[in-house]
Amino acid sequence: AQSVTQLGSHVSVSEGALVLLRCNYSSSVPPYLFWYVQYPNQGLQLLLKYTSAATLVKGINGFEAEFKKSETSFHLTKPSAHMSDAAEYFCAVSSNFGNEKLTFGTGTRLTIIP
Amino acid sequence: DTAVSQTPKYLVTQMGNDKSIKCEQNLGHDTMYWYKQDSKKFLKIMFSYNNKELIINETVPNRFSPKSPDKAHLNLHINSLELGDSAVYFCASRSRGSDNEQFFGPGTRLTVL
Numbered sequence: 001a002q003s004v005t006q007l008g009s010h011v012s013v014s015e016g017a018l019v020l021l022r023c024n025y026s027s028s029v030p031p032y033l034f035w036y037v038q039y040p041n042q043g044l045q046l047l048l049k050y051t052s053a054a055t056l057v058k059g060i061n062g063f064e065a066e067f068k069k070s071e072t073s074f075h076l077t078k079p080s081a082h083m084s085d086a087a088e089y090f091c092a093v094s095s096n097f098g099n100e101k102l103t104f105g106t107g108t109r110l111t112i113i114p
Numbered sequence: 115d116t117a118v119s120q121t122p123k124y125l126v127t128q129m130g131n132d133k134s135i136k137c138e139q140n141l142g143h144d145t146m147y148w149y150k151q152d153s154k155k156f157l158k159i160m161f162s163y164n165n166k167e168l169i170i171n172e173t174v175p176n177r178f179s180p181k182s183p184d185k186a187h188l189n190l191h192i193n194s195l196e197l198g199d200s201a202v203y204f205c206a207s208r209s210r211g212s213d214n215e216q217f218f219g220p221g222t223r224l225t226v227l
Contacts, residue, residue, distance in 0.1 A: 032214050043118075043204060044157075044218040051213040088155060094214045101147070101170055102216060104157040 002027045002093045006105035014113045019078040021108050023065075023091030026072065031093045033074040034102065035065055038088040047089075050074060061085070086112045117141050118219035120205050126225045127195055135190045135222045137205030143217070144210050145169070146188035148180060151202040151221070160203075163188050192224075200226045 007022040025031055032051050036044040048059025055067040061084075065076045074091060088109050092102040118139045127133050139146065147170075148160040162170035166182045177193045192199060205219040 034215070036218075038155075041221075043220040044206075046215060046217075049213060049215055090157065100145070100208070100214045101159040101162060101172075102149075102157075102214070103159075107155045107157075 002031065002095065002103045004091050004093050004103060004105035006089075006091050006108050008108055009106065010109045010111065012111040012113055013081045015083055016080050019063075019076070019081045019085065019110065021076040021089050021091075021110065023074045023076065023105060024072050025074060025091070025093045027093055027095065029095045031095065033065075033067060034092040034094075035059065035063070035074075035076050036090045036092060036104075038090065038107075040087075044090065047076070081110075081112050083112050083114065086110055118205055118207055118217050120203075120219040120222050122222060123220065124223050124225075126227065128227055129195055129197060131195050132191070132193045133195060133224070134192070135203055135205075135224070137188045137190070137219055139186055139205075139207040139217070139219075141207055141209065141217060142186075143207035144185055145208045146182065146185075147206040147208070147216065148188065148190050149204045149206060149218075151204060153201070157204070161188075161190075195224075195226045197226050200224055 003026045005024045034049045035047040048057045050067045058064045091105040145164045147162045161180045163182045179191045181189045202221045206216040208216045
């Protein structure tokens with residue numbers, strides 16, 4: 001079984017400040033890990049993914065995440081927040097074989113303070 | 115040139131009614147999914163089809179019946195709607211060998227009164 005824990009259902013940062021959204025996973029098999037973003041009343045858009053290649057993954061809109069197996073973490077960061085980053089962010093895990101559903105965390109709402 | 119589309123975007127209906135949500139993808143993907151997002155934004159898999167064959171059924175009540183007429187379409191039919199069915203339903207698709215990257219539709223907000 002796989003699971004994802006996102007610490008902090010709400011995170012607020014000032015415009016220009018560092019964004020850090022936390023994600024810890026549990027998986028009995030090598031995982032694939034994803035970050036998706038959901039803007040209000042829209043679908044989910046992939047930000048980035050880890051699929052057992054480089055542990056530091058760069059995504060769209062200046063976001064990146066680092067896979068740390070020893071910490072079972074896949075935290076999302078962005079050096080400088082922009083107002084347009086305000087959205088809901090979801091971390092997700094799947095296995096790399098067999099049942100390939102995505103198991104999502106509960107999401108983190110990111111608010112940007114002007 | 116929408117990749118994954120869903121209709122309708124909004125659906126308001128009375129308890130006990132039967133309704134359908136349609137999903138189409140023009141990406142040439144083999145696998146399609148239905149996810150449910152509840153009022154707390156929690157997303158959970160409901161079904162998965164691969165090439166018109168049911169692969170995943172996550173203990174969803176049998177009032178929910180997915181139908182895949184071809185690999186580009188995965189529709190969701192819901193019988194005897196209940197208040198607890200109110201949610202946003204997302205369709206997604208994935209190609210074989212894509213590292214399980216799933217492309218999501220815009221969602222259908224279902225409100226049961």
